[in-house]
Amino acid sequence: MKMLTDWSDSHTESFQNEIMTFGHNLENTGLFSDEALISLLERHPSEHLDVCSMSDTPDPKYPNQFLTGDFRGVPGEVLLSAAKAGRIWINVRKAMNIHPEYRKVLDQMYGGLARETGQKAHNANGGILISSPISQTPYHFDKTETILWHVRGEKRLYVYPLTQEFIADKDYEAIITNDLVDDLPYDKSYDASAKIVDLQPGQAITWPLNSPHRVDNSSFCVSVTTEYSTRESGIKNANMIANAALRRKLGRSPSYLSDGPLKRLAKTGLGVALRKFGFVTKSDTPDMVTFKIDPAVKGFIARTEPFIRNF
Numbered sequence: 001m002k003m004l005t006d007w008s009d010s011h012t013e014s015f016q017n018e019i020m021t022f023g024h025n026l027e028n029t030g031l032f033s034d035e036a037l038i039s040l041l042e043r044h045p046s047e048h049l050d051v052c053s054m055s056d057t058p059d060p061k062y063p064n065q066f067l068t069g070d071f072r073g074v075p076g077e078v079l080l081s082a083a084k085a086g087r088i089w090i091n092v093r094k095a096m097n098i099h100p101e102y103r104k105v106l107d108q109m110y111g112g113l114a115r116e117t118g119q120k121a122h123n124a125n126g127g128i129l130i131s132s133p134i135s136q137t138p139y140h141f142d143k144t145e146t147i148l149w150h151v152r153g154e155k156r157l158y159v160y161p162l163t164q165e166f167i168a169d170k171d172y173e174a175i176i177t178n179d180l181v182d183d184l185p186y187d188k189s190y191d192a193s194a195k196i197v198d199l200q201p202g203q204a205i206t207w208p209l210n211s212p213h214r215v216d217n218s219s220f221c222v223s224v225t226t227e228y229s230t231r232e233s234g235i236k237n238a239n240m241i242a243n244a245a246l247r248r249k250l251g252r253s254p255s256y257l258s259d260g261p262l263k264r265l266a267k268t269g270l271g272v273a274l275r276k277f278g279f280v281t282k283s284d285t286p287d288m289v290t291f292k293i294d295p296a297v298k299g300f301i302a303r304t305e306p307f308i309r310n311f
């Protein structure tokens, strides 16, 4: 099946250089209907499934406080109802990679993009996001190229400029080296500079690498997010690790944008070595489970005594 429905030469020109949308055919695969999603939720390995809610009292500067839920023993049908009714979103991580029928579609999606753009994606990963009408994805950036393939419902996307004001190198460095638990700092005034897109089913959106963005749902939504590495993202991330070391250990003020190609090449080597020798630390904040899905409770959220996630 052809996955890209309206691709033109102007899409090829804008791809990865501008905020752009294009048409896709995912809904016609039949893999995103209620029945298909219920079956998927029941088969998906629990270590790759997240059932989350949002904090009731988020910090306005760092609103990225997700609550982790316990979904063990809950039928797929109830999980789907919870996402339709409550403050719940479900991330079926790597769904497009793990299950053969979804994998086939992922290959068609990326096969189509490779044919149109001449670019091959490395390590393409695809997850399925099932989210409630009041779900919000707070302000953040992705470390690799991302495409959001929207399948059902309506959501509003805010994409922000790729400048120091919106994503400072020092914040990027801190996040890439896992030194910061919090996400990018956000201020409501940023919205005046955002490009706002109301995504419709059958529309996909992508943006220049690392552009900060956030999402507000307007209804129950089902989307696929795919992420993949490119030479550019690999080089930039290695440079940010090198720059983090220079800033912190040597008191320098490096800037990725003002480095020339030779400097970037040298810093790529340094960044790769630093990663290998343990400069990048894994976040040691444990994933605490604070609620469980309970159809007997309004909103499906029953608070539990917090415990470290073990499933």
Ligand SMILES: [Fe+2]
Binding pocket: 140, 141, 142, 146, 213
């Ligand atoms: Fe994102």
